[in-house]
Amino acid sequence: xxxxxxxxxxxxxxxxxxxxxxxxxxxxxxxxxxxxxxxxxxxxxxxxxxxxxxxxxxxxxxxxxxxxxxxxxxxxxxxxxxxxxxxxxxxxxxxxxxxxxxxxxxxxxxxxxxxxxxxxxxxxxxxxxxxxxxxxxxxxxxxxxxxxxxxxxxxxxxxxxxxxxxxxxxxxxxxxxxxxxxxxxxxxxxxxxxxxxxxxxxxxxxxxxxxxxxxxxxxxxxxxxxxxxxxxxxxxxxxxxxxxxxxxxxxxxxxxxxxxxxxxxxxxxxxxxxxxxxxxxxxxxxxxxxxxxxxxxxxxxxxxxxxxxxxxxxxxxxxxxxxxxxxxxxxxxxxxxxxxxxxxxxxxxxxxxxxxxxxxxxxxxxxxxxxxxxxxxxxxxxxxxxxxxxxxxxxxxxxxxxxxxxxxxxxxxxxxxxxxxxxxxxxxxxxxxxxxxxxxxxxxxxxxxxxxxxxxxxxxxxxxxxxxxxxxxxxxxxxxxxxxxxxxxxxxxxxxxxxxxxxxxxxxxxxxxxxxxxxx
Numbered sequence: 001x002x003x004x005x006x007x008x009x010x011x012x013x014x015x016x017x018x019x020x021x022x023x024x025x026x027x028x029x030x031x032x033x034x035x036x037x038x039x040x041x042x043x044x045x046x047x048x049x050x051x052x053x054x055x056x057x058x059x060x061x062x063x064x065x066x067x068x069x070x071x072x073x074x075x076x077x078x079x080x081x082x083x084x085x086x087x088x089x090x091x092x093x094x095x096x097x098x099x100x101x102x103x104x105x106x107x108x109x110x111x112x113x114x115x116x117x118x119x120x121x122x123x124x125x126x127x128x129x130x131x132x133x134x135x136x137x138x139x140x141x142x143x144x145x146x147x148x149x150x151x152x153x154x155x156x157x158x159x160x161x162x163x164x165x166x167x168x169x170x171x172x173x174x175x176x177x178x179x180x181x182x183x184x185x186x187x188x189x190x191x192x193x194x195x196x197x198x199x200x201x202x203x204x205x206x207x208x209x210x211x212x213x214x215x216x217x218x219x220x221x222x223x224x225x226x227x228x229x230x231x232x233x234x235x236x237x238x239x240x241x242x243x244x245x246x247x248x249x250x251x252x253x254x255x256x257x258x259x260x261x262x263x264x265x266x267x268x269x270x271x272x273x274x275x276x277x278x279x280x281x282x283x284x285x286x287x288x289x290x291x292x293x294x295x296x297x298x299x300x301x302x303x304x305x306x307x308x309x310x311x312x313x314x315x316x317x318x319x320x321x322x323x324x325x326x327x328x329x330x331x332x333x334x335x336x337x338x339x340x341x342x343x344x345x346x347x348x349x350x351x352x353x354x355x356x357x358x359x360x361x362x363x364x365x366x367x368x369x370x371x372x373x374x375x376x377x378x379x380x381x382x383x384x385x386x387x388x389x390x391x392x393x394x395x396x397x398x399x400x401x402x403x404x405x406x407x408x409x410x411x412x413x414x415x416x417x418x419x420x421x422x423x424x425x426x427x428x429x430x431x432x433x434x435x436x437x438x439x440x441x442x443x444x445x446x447x448x449x450x451x452x453x454x455x456x457x458x459x460x461x462x463x464x465x466x467x468x469x470x471x472x473x474x475x476x477x478x479x480x481x482x483x484x485x486x487x488x489x490x491x492x493x494x495x496x497x498x499x500x501x502x503x504x505x506x507x508x509x510x511x512x513x514x515x516x517x518x519x520x
Contacts, residue, residue, distance in 0.1 A: 004363050005445055006356070006455040012463060013364055016319055019466035023474050024323035031281045034274070035506065037193070037498035039282050040064045040077040042244040045252075046128040046510060047081065047092040047121070050211075052197045053100035059093075060245070061194050062100045070107050074503040080106045082117035092124060118509070128252070129289075129513055129520050135254035136291040142222070142231040149179035149230055152372065152397050152405035154429055156422055159184035161203030163213045167220040172419050174224045174232045177426045180257055180404065182235035183217055185209050190240025190269050191494060195249065209236050209246055214253035233257055235295070238283050239265055241275070241495050247283035251290035257336065257404075258287055262324045263317060264297035266478060267486045268304075272493035273478050277324075282511070284328035289514035292334065295404070296321045299340030299373035301484040307342040307377070308350075311357055312461035313483050314339050318365065319466065320474070329515040332367035336404050340373035341393040345385075349450055351392055356454035358400040359445075364459075372397050374408030383410040390425065394432040399440045405429060 004010070044060035052058050067073040067080055084095050087109050098104040156178045158169040163183075170181040186203030189196075199216060200208040207213060214236065221232045235257035238246035243260065250258055262280045265271035287294050298314040298321075305313070318337045325335055339361050343350045361370060375389045390408035397405045407425040409417040417425075445451045469477040481487035512518040 020319035153179035260294040295336040302342035336371035360455035369403030
């Protein structure tokens with residue numbers, strides 16, 4: 001680690017990280033004993049099961065729900081599908097179609113030796129992994145031949161509800177200077193325990209995350225990447241009740257960035273904490289293998305709690321998210337750990353405190369592709385003041401070397417941004433990023449000054465918080481409302497009925513392949 005510009009104590013940072021690891025390990029031990037309906041549907045998709053039945057129900061749901069109703073999901077969908085494949089000679093897709101028609105009963109299939117079952121699965125496992133590897137290679141080829149934007153990557157959103165209109169807006173944003181296009185998900189999709197099928201043209205506040213929508217947008221961005229001469233990344237959301245499913249759909253269609261937080265769904269969507277923590281593990285294994293940058297959601301804490309008073313919770317959560325991601329095999333470079341410029345603009349020296357926070361985060365996570373979120377909580381509808389708030393935010397980002405910059409819009413508190421609003425936001429960021437490019441190399445922070453003291457204070461407070469969480473355990477800490485002042489029950493929230501304890505014969509070989517523990 002380079003010498004700290006803030007005078008941060010390296011031993012304290014190490015202590016914080018050690019505490020976070022001690023918090024994450026018991027969570028991981030719990031996770032490994034369970035599966036969920038979302039994990040099992042993800043495995044169906046990896047074996048090529050797709051499409052819907054005559055009632056519009058996705059076939060992965062049909063298969064998994066059938067096994068759950070029979071009380072045998074604890075053995076794992078791969079156990080049952082592989083036995084069925086050996087016995088019938090049918091493909092996973094054909095078995096799913098037969099199941100949907102009521103012509104198939106998994107409980108009447110013979111059980112075959114593990115080696116025989118593994119042999120039947122192997123071609124489908126290889127096909128899925130090779131497709132994901134090819135997408136990763138294609139991304140790298142585009143970057144090598146076209147190049148890409150400089151960090152911080154300029155990240156903007158499209159949210160029309162219609163995937164084809166999203167394409168139009170995304171292409172315009174790329175031409176205006178965006179580096180990452182995030183297709184906002186329609187309101188409430190995180191609470192659906194299935195993934196809609198096909199292209200969609202109606203959504204509220206965003207567009208449905210479907211595999212076909214992913215394909216449409218990735219195809220469009222590949223085309224516009226060639227036009228503008230730099231690779232444009234695509235972002236979507238693998239959060240909510242379908243975290244690993246959407247992660248694998250993104251991996252199969254070549255997405256580059258995905259919102260993926262271990263705690264966000266628990267705190268802000270009231271999804272059961274057991275369900276979320278199990279689902280996040282497999283989703284992150286997939287993202288790691290696919291070369292996808294994850295974005296965590298610590299910025300959200302500062303919309304429900306005071307950004308100045310609760311800064312320690314952001315750092316503590318970043319450290320926990322980092323450790324859980326490492327356990328899933330995710331490299332630090334693929335961690336878009338989240339933080340935000342959300343202090344009250346009336347706060348005296350607020351800019352200095354924001355600068356301290358951003359620099360501290362950069363120093364503690366030197367390899368991470370940090371995601372810096374814009375001012376939203378105190379945007380008022382005064383577009384001129386809003387433009388200044390965004391400019392200050394952009395200054396801190398280039399100053400402290402952030403990785404991903406979600407641009408603030410001057411009309412944040414007024415309406416969904418027009419393309420012209422997005423252009424003004426991009427123009428603001430590009431002007432400041434260019435004009436202040438090397439300010440971080442030129443300016444030092446005063447010893448015992450406001451900035452240094454603030455960063456050291458937040459680190460000390462985060463360590464105290466982590467010590468408390470380590471004593472109580474993460475589950476109890478979430479029940480007590482430590483993050484974002486939001487309390488959740490271990491047995492409450494949505495989706496707990498989809499959690500299943502694994503039987504002894506349960507096996508998910510994709511994890512070992514994706515983490516490099518077994519050769520493909």
